[in-house]
Amino acid sequence: MSLELVGRAAGHASRLALDTPEGTFTYEDLLEASARAASVLLDGRPELGGARVCFLIPSGWDYVVTQWAVWRAGGVAVPMAVSHPPAELAYVLDDAESDAVVAHPSLLDRVEGLAAERGLRLLGTPELGGPPAGAVGPLDLPALPRVQPDRPAMMLYTSGTTGRPKGVVTTHANIQAQVESLVEAWGWREDDRILLHLPLHHVHGIVNVLTCALWSGARCEVLPRFDPVEVWERLATRRLTLYMAVPTIYRRLVEAWEGVDADTRDRWSDGARACRLMVSGSAALPVPTLERWEAITGQRLLERYGMTEIGMGLSNPLHGERRPGHVGRPLPGVEIRLMGDGGAVLEGTGPDGSSEAGEIQVRGPTVFKEYWRRPEATEEAFTEDGWFRTGDRAQVEDGAFRILGRSSVDILKTGGEKVSALEIEDALRSHPSVRDCAVVGVPDEDWGDRVCAAVVLQATSDAADPPPDPQRLRAFLKERLAPYKVPKDVLLVDDLPRNAMGKVTKPAVKELFA
Ligand code: MLC
Ligand code: AMP
Numbered sequence: 333m334s335l336e337l338v339g340r341a342a343g344h345a346s347r348l349a350l351d352t353p354e355g356t357f358t359y360e361d362l363l364e365a366s367a368r369a370a371s372v373l374l375d376g377r378p379e380l381g382g383a384r385v386c387f388l389i390p391s392g393w394d395y396v397v398t399q400w401a402v403w404r405a406g407g408v409a410v411p412m413a414v415s416h417p418p419a420e421l422a423y424v425l426d427d428a429e430s431d432a433v434v435a436h437p438s439l440l441d442r443v444e445g446l447a448a449e450r451g452l453r454l455l456g457t458p459e460l461g462g463p464p465a466g467a468v469g470p471l472d473l474p475a476l477p478r479v480q481p482d483r484p485a486m487m488l489y490t491s492g493t494t495g496r497p498k499g500v501v502t503t504h505a506n507i508q509a510q511v512e513s514l515v516e517a518w519g520w521r522e523d524d525r526i527l528l529h530l531p532l533h534h535v536h537g538i539v540n541v542l543t544c545a546l547w548s549g550a551r552c553e554v555l556p557r558f559d560p561v562e563v564w565e566r567l568a569t570r571r572l573t574l575y576m577a578v579p580t581i582y583r584r585l586v587e588a589w590e591g592v593d594a595d596t597r598d599r600w601s602d603g604a605r606a607c608r609l610m611v612s613g614s615a616a617l618p619v620p621t622l623e624r625w626e627a628i629t630g631q632r633l634l635e636r637y638g639m640t641e642i643g644m645g646l647s648n649p650l651h652g653e654r655r656p657g658h659v660g661r662p663l664p665g666v667e668i669r670l671m672g673d674g675g676a677v678l679e680g681t682g683p684d685g686s687s688e689a690g691e692i693q694v695r696g697p698t699v700f701k702e703y704w705r706r707p708e709a710t711e712e713a714f715t716e717d718g719w720f721r722t723g724d725r726a727q728v729e730d731g732a733f734r735i736l737g738r739s740s741v742d743i744l745k746t747g748g749e750k751v752s753a754l755e756i757e758d759a760l761r762s763h764p765s766v767r768d769c770a771v772v773g774v775p776d777e778d779w780g781d782r783v784c785a786a787v788v789l790q791a792t793s794d795a796a797d798p799p800p801d802p803q804r805l806r807a808f809l810k811e812r813l814a815p816y817k818v819p820k821d822v823l824l825v826d827d828l829p830r831n832a833m834g835k836v837t838k839p840a841v842k843e844l845f846a
Contacts (some may be wrong), residue, residue, distance in 0.1 A: 334375040334502045335479055336508055337547055338363065338404060342405045346751045347522070348664035351553040354393040355715060359549070362400065364473065369401030369460035371474035379477035380407035382484055383431035386424060388412045390556050391532050394457040396542070398434050398499065401460060403485055406477045408433070408501070409486045412441060413533040419812045422446050424489055428704065434460065486720075487704055488535060490640040493723075493740045494515045499704030509697035510539050510643030511547045513663045518574075518609060518634075524550035527566050529604040535640050536614050536748070541576055560588035568603035575609040578748030580623055582633070583778060585625050585844060588829035597628075604629035609650065613638055614736035616735060617782045627740070635659050637735055639722055640750075640788040641713070643698040646733050658732040668733075669696040669719065669752060670726060680728055687728040688798045689736055693719035710794055741838045744773035749816045751783060753838075756819065759812050765789050765799050770828050784845045785819040821845055 341349075344359040357365075373385065382519040385402045387410070389395040395411070402409040410428050412421055420492075425433065434783060435443045440456055447454040485504040489497040502510075514520070526545050530537030545552040553572070555562060563585060582637055589597055604610070612622075614632045625634050631676055636647035637659040645668055648660035662668040663682065670678040670690035680687035699720050702710045723743065725736040742753040753771040760769045768788040773781030780795065789799050802822035809818045829840035 335404075335504070336481070337543070338366075340401070340549070340783050341499075342430050344522070347549055349546060350393060351397060351551065352392040352396075353390075353554070353556055357393060361502060361740045362396065362486075363460055363548075365397045366400035366404055367473045367476060369397050370405040370476050372455070372460050373401055373405045373407065373434075374474075374476075379479070380405045380431070382406065384406055384408045384410050384428040384487060384636040385434060386412055386428055386430040387411040387434040388421065388443055388570055388655075389434065389436040389457060390414055390438065391528065391537075391554050392556060393434055394460075395532055395555075396422075396459060396546075398457065401539075403479065403504070404449055404476050406479045406483065408484045408487050410499070411533045412536070413814060415531070417811055418442060418446060420814050423496060425450060425452065427489075427496070428487060435446075437791050439723060473594060479504065479790050484701060486538075488538075488640050490531060491743065491750050491755060492750060493742050494754060495752075497752075498706055498709060501701045501704050502643075503701050506643070506698060506700060507543065509665055510535075513665045513698060514544050514644060516664045517647055518544075518575075518611070520544050520548040520550060522549040522645050524548060524573045524608075525553065525571055526550065527553050527555065527563065527572055529555040530577065530748075534614075534700065534748075535638065535643060536578070538804070539643055540613075540638075540825060541613075552737045558584075560584050564588060564600040564603070565675070566603075567607070568599050570603050570606040572603075572606070573608045574610070575607055576613075579612055579617045579780065580615070580778060582612060582617070582621050582663050582746040586621070586628065589628055596645050599699070601628055602628075604631060607631065611636060613644070617776070618689065622656050627770060632662055632800065636663075637724075637733070639724075639816060641700045642694045642719060642722070645692065645694050645698075646724075648732075655732050658729070658734050659726075660732055665696055666698055668810060669695075670728070671715075671719075671721075680756065681733075683731045684729055689725055689727040690741065692722045692724045692726050692733075694722060695719045727823060741772070744783060746773070746779045746781050746783050746816055748780075748815075753783075755810070756783065756785065756817055759809055759817075760785060760805065760814075763800065763805065763808055767791070768828060770836050770838060772838050772842045772845070774821075774845045775844050779820075782845075783817065783819045784819070784821040784823070784842075786841050786844055787822050788827060 341359040347357045370719045384676045385407045387398050434455045467481045481504045484501050487499040491497050526768050528541045581722045613636045616636045634648045638644035646659040648654040672678045672690045678690045680685045723739050726733045744751050755769045769783045769788045776782035
């Protein structure tokens with residue numbers, strides 16, 4: 333796809349593509365800079381042959397140049413999260429069997445030691461060529477390999493129910509199918525302009541916002557991080573046509589709006605009203621948030637459903653009824669079915685139908701290729717007839733799908749970030765004073781799931797080494813896990829609630845935090 337994306341960019345040549353902290357750049361700039369960067373990555377080799385290139389770069393120009401350079405050199409782009417501590421970065425470098433690491437100068441110290449220990453080639457983004465040189469003729473650009481669409485393009489790490497996160501491998505063709513589906517459904521156009529502040533190690537920011545924009549010849553304004561006032565001020569310019577975010581962010585924006593004076597409110601609301609479309613996804617959009625947003629901006633949010641493994645699957649319509657609490661119908665090119673608990677495909681999922689509740693299963697060109705180096709997990713994730721099992725439950729009501737939650741209590745969604753309760757429990761159990769623990773997601777207006785842990789300490793402890801309190805346990809986890817995985821509440825208990833078989837009952841654990 334990169335090639336299709338690159339080919340299309342040549343057609344948008346002098347249009348503005350990116351407004352970033354580093355400056356404003358055209359499609360021509362991007363083509364030129366990514367070609368030069370690709371040749372540095374190649375370092376004389378004819379192509380990267382699917383080698384994984386991990387990169388740690390804040391959202392902005394350098395990020396996009398590096399992503400395109402990896403694609404154009406025939407490598408697999410593995411974006412690492414800038415919020416992650418070294419332990420999580422080390423896990424990705426090892427699991428991905430990274431060929432090289434690219435880091436922004438501001439983050440170099442985070443990966444220098446890790447790369448040296450592993451003998452990995454480490455490049456700072458300035459070594460990839462820096463800003464565009466301008467006025468470079470096509471003949472001055474390096475020759476780059478032909479990369480076929482069925483080749484792996486990207487690997488994003490996502491939590492499952494068991495073990496540590498897995499690498500979700502998507503091909504260029506998968507990404508192209510994901511983009512084309514959204515471009516068609518949401519009517520992306522050349523004169524669109526979108527704000528991007530979502531983290532760029534997830535499909536939401538990478539595919540739905542950045543790649544759809546660049547595919548369409550549109551313009552993307554990139555912020556290094558989410559800041560509610562900055563978002564409102566950008567909206568207030570009335571230049572943006574599109575905005576996409578997760579429910580927690582819409583809530584934060586509402587709070588910020590409520591905290592300012594009437595004139596500012598009017599200015600902000602006017603700006604938001606000027607957009608042609610605002611989208612919410614990655615977690616359930618609470619109906620009160622949808623209603624409040626509509627009251628202050630006049631925008632009825634379009635809620636859609638997706639997953640790293642499939643891109644986007646279901647969406648409310650661009651034109652027509654956007655039903656609160658529902659996620660609409662299958663997107664173009666995406667086949668969706670509901671599998672009943674009895675193992676039969678459910679009836680009534682058609683445009684006018686109503687169905688019972690079942691598991692969402694997905695098939696089609698948007699669906700990922702495999703979990704990296706995990707053939708068994710990949711096999712388990714698909715049915716014998718090739719449908720991907722999402723683990724999400726839904727039902728159809730008068731033609732619109734409604735998400736009912738996940739089959740597993742151990743997969744949580746906090747602020748749009750998926751986390752595995754079992755992974756956090758494993759990390760907690762690695763503390764010498766922890767005897768047992770249970771991590772749960774407690775329903776929360778702000779986070780969706782609030783990650784909470786009940787912990788049983790060892791009966792005896794060394795007097796010289798006092799037992800840890802919740803704060804120390806959180807600090808212990810912060811060194812090991814991404815910040816959003818660290819439980820907001822840690823409760824020390826004498827024992828965990830169990831059923832007659834001795835198994836921990838998670839619903840009862842949740843009640844401890846009620
Ligand atoms: C940050 N924190 C979180 C958190 N994000 N805690 C729980 N859940 C989260 N998601 C913690 C920090 O560790 C910190 O803790 C404190 O909150 C404040 O940190 P912050 O950096 O100031 O937070 P903030 O910038 O406000 O981040 C919140 C957020 C961010 C909502 C803006 O989480 C975000 O951008 N989420 C979007 C994630 C996303 O794009 N998901 C898409 C996945 S793809 P402490 O203890 O240090 O104070 C997908 C498929 C699909 O789902 O359908 O799209
Ligand atoms: P991720 O693995 O980070 O890609 O997260 C994907 C998961 O987010 C899905 O499996 C769903 O559980 C959840 N999700 C995404 N969009 C929605 C939505 N609109 N409503 C409810 N859950 C959603």
